[in-house]
Amino acid sequence: MTSSSIRTVGVVGTGVIGGSWTGLFLAKGLHVLVSDPAPGAEEKLAAYLDSIWRTLEQLGLAGNASKDNYRFVGETLEAHYGELDFVQENAPERLGIKIQLIGEIDAGMRPDVIIASSSSGITSSHFIDNCQHPERVLIGHPFNPPHLMPLVEVVPNQKTSAENIKAELSFYKWLGKNPVLVKKEVPGFAANRLQAGLCSEAYSLVRNGVLSAEDVVMAKISGGGGGKYGFQHLMRHLGPAMEGWLEDMRAHSYDFGEDSLAVCEGSVQEMLGHVDPEEVGKQRDELLVKLLSLKVGASALV
Ligand SMILES: NC(=O)c1ccc[n+]([C@@H]2O[C@H](COP(=O)([O-])OP(=O)(O)OC[C@H]3O[C@@H](n4cnc5c(N)ncnc54)[C@H](O)[C@@H]3O)[C@@H](O)[C@H]2O)c1
Structure with missing residues (x-):
């Protein structure tokens, strides 16, 4: 998977971090499908995107960027896995939730699609046991808010393939981020x-x-x-x-x-x-x- 082949991105969880990622993906001209089980999440996301769009404009939008180029699809992306070229998971930092979610996403998604978790401390080794394709799971740990802060820590697990690590670093660079590769899974990352x-x-x-x-x-x-x-x-x-x-x-x-x-x-x-x-x-x-x-x-x- 290369950055140029990523057109549609899935954002799982639209709280503080997922909402901000959504804004950034839209600003770069990507199509975004988002899910969140919380009542009112759709309205909250729309209001948040309204609030940050002026800033994203100031930073420079891609020619084809539009604030409306996203679809809130409900509690889960399940019915849309086949449409996605990349997933950024932003559910709460709880191991049980991550294990279940990443397992579900992995089971439904094309094997060449990278699944990045925004986890700020749980390493992906902890949640790949249920995955059929752990080689495409890694951490893409942003800093708050991801649409502004340049740093993203890319933290693979021992099963993540070299090809996917390279693709992920290059995708985040394409997004205008400064990704760093954390080569070993240490607590707290780097x-x-x-x-x-x-x-x-x-x-x-x-x-x-x-x-x-x-x-x-x-x-x-x-x-x-x-x-x-x-x-x-x-x-x-x-x-x-x-x-x-x-x-x-x-x-x-x-x-x-x-x-x-x-x-x-x-x-x-x-x-x-x-x-x-x-x-x-x-x-x-x-x-x-x-x-x-x-x-x-x-x-x-x-
Ligand atoms: N807040 C930060 O400063 C920060 C920085 C970097 C990384 N992170 C990481 O990003 C992730 C999200 O953190 P946040 O601060 O946005 O949390 P948050 O509580 O603001 O948002 C989490 C969202 O996930 C939703 N959610 C709950 N269960 C879900 C499920 N099963 N599927 C999909 N969505 C679900 C919630 O409704 C909520 O909207 C965590 O892993 C966190 O550690 C947070």
């Missing part, structure tokens, strides 16, 4: 592990009275430049000292207990208590659109 490392230390610094939450943010966004001599030079220079820091960090790592949570929450409230999260989310999306537009045409590592 990007959230990086995030967990950083967050754990940030929480620990606040918990232990070293920085306020506000200054954690300032330290993160205003520092962290790089030198011109490269990685090896940096590590020879700072590595020995860093070993000591890491030892101290491990000794004072964040404990996730109620007391620690309360200290961090207090500091976060001082910084954000007066802020409307809805408004911040809106501003973030507007900034992301500007940033993504600036990055178009820029060189490596964007």
Whole structure:
């Protein structure tokens, strides 16, 4: 299966992630069939697509893109499996649901159609036991919201074929994403592990009275430049000292207990208590659109 042969996409589950994927697929000119068993899901999706379409227009639509090029087919895609060239599954992050759904989809779908799950932590090895064609099952883990955030982690299981991994990476690239291949199924995949490392230390610094939450943010966004001599030079220079820091960090790592949570929450409230999260989310999306537009045409590592 190649990106150019993908015309009709199935989206299973139209919550936060499935709705956003649907918008992106439509913006790229694909035809989308969607399903979700929740009452009111169809209306909710229509309203959501209305709300993000202006943003997708700003980012640039494919010539044949239309907000209406989708069909809400009900609780399941079952009657439409034969029409689909690719499936993105976005049901709740519960193992039982994933096992049942992926098994059903696999049983009904042409064997050459890739089934990608948006799962943010359950690896696909956990839900391929019922599959006749596990070689076409993998994780395509997006970041919220997928129509804006460039990163997608492609996480195969041991049975996913090399051909399908390649096809999936190339499909996500074609969608304008920055896919990365997570070569081993590790808990949390990769990007959230990086995030967990950083967050754990940030929480620990606040918990232990070293920085306020506000200054954690300032330290993160205003520092962290790089030198011109490269990685090896940096590590020879700072590595020995860093070993000591890491030892101290491990000794004072964040404990996730109620007391620690309360200290961090207090500091976060001082910084954000007066802020409307809805408004911040809106501003973030507007900034992301500007940033993504600036990055178009820029060189490596964007
Ligand atoms: N929210 C995030 O930030 C985020 C980020 C990346 C990945 N994910 C992953 O994406 C997936 C979906 O998460 P979400 O945040 O959109 O959840 P959500 O709760 O917003 O949406 C899940 C949707 O699935 C529907 N659903 C329930 N049972 C179903 C079934 N049997 N078949 C089809 N649809 C069903 C629900 O009605 C709901 O609309 C999860 O695996 C999650 O881990 C979430």
